[in-house]
Amino acid sequence: MLRVLGDSISGNCLKVKWLLDHLGIRHDWQETDVLTGATRTPAFLALNPAGQVPVVVLEDGRTLAQSNAILLYFGEGSALVPADAYDRARMYGWLFWEQYSHEPYIAVRRFQMRYLGRKAEDLDPKLEERGHAALARMEDQLARTPFLVGGTPSLADIALVAYTRMADEGGFDLADYPSVQAWIGRTEAALGIGQQS
């Protein structure tokens, strides 16, 4: 069976779980604790030399890494990838933007505060400033369209909801972003994302 090595505290890993569950693709989730070094063992590094979760091991043993690349692999051909080439390109744009302009600030600040126990005042102020810039960019889009690429959910919503719904754990108050808050609820409902994860 398809295996997914992931850590349930990681939005990048949960993205993959949510998509597979949504598409009804059975898989064996192997909890892999980043905090205790499970991604640094020789066995893990043989699967992904970059030492990062998530990693997918296909039935034939081949592996895939990079959360958004995994979303594209399983999502292609589903309703979560727009058939229109321009809309598809906008979805790709959000996926790259997530990794470049959102995750390095919002996910990193959450990890440092919640899992490394750092205090807000000891963190690089860029994390807060650029995290808010990312949320403002999403607010601007989501005040105009129900989902990031128009009227229906796409892989972009899965990728971006992952850390956005946990942003408060990094000290970002979503009350300032009402359209983002409403979109989180819509996306969770559309994808069947539970409150447990």
Next chain:
Amino acid sequence: MLRVLGDSISGNCLKVKWLLDHLGIRHDWQETDVLTGATRTPAFLALNPAGQVPVVVLEDGRTLAQSNAILLYFGEGSALVPADAYDRARMYGWLFWEQYSHEPYIAVRRFQMRYLGRKAEDLDPKLEERGHAALARMEDQLARTPFLVGGTPSLADIALVAYTRMADEGGFDLADYPSVQAWIGRTEAALGIGQQS
């Protein structure tokens, strides 16, 4: 005609130019100088609120941003996007990795040294350390395959050659990465990338 707003000092912009030239897609390149604030004008921000180049303006006026999303938009259907789903996913993986683990170190260190005139000893040491980690990861792959996703060039090679071929301007000596150096030459030859840019 298709318009591309880009800065010729930016690898992210050159990626788009190289792909369009390679595919024979005519376009009007509009030089947009990031150093003198041309991406902060109201006219530019109306095209891309994120204030980043490259931006593509399609013939019907719709815009696209994010360099690797633009590569996918124009590259889909060409030989530069593998037909095999697994190979395509590996290409996507490299594209996301480029934006997350390569560009923020190699391109940023080059920009700070060459264009902001900063000295190596005044820079965040993480830029050098993680830049070398990125080059080592590429060396590992390129010692085994001629291009990043196997035997033929893909969009991953365009995306990654952009800043890798300029890495020396950021203080990274490519003599330590012989497979990367050989791949730069192969990729430039395969794509018709000239020495002038």
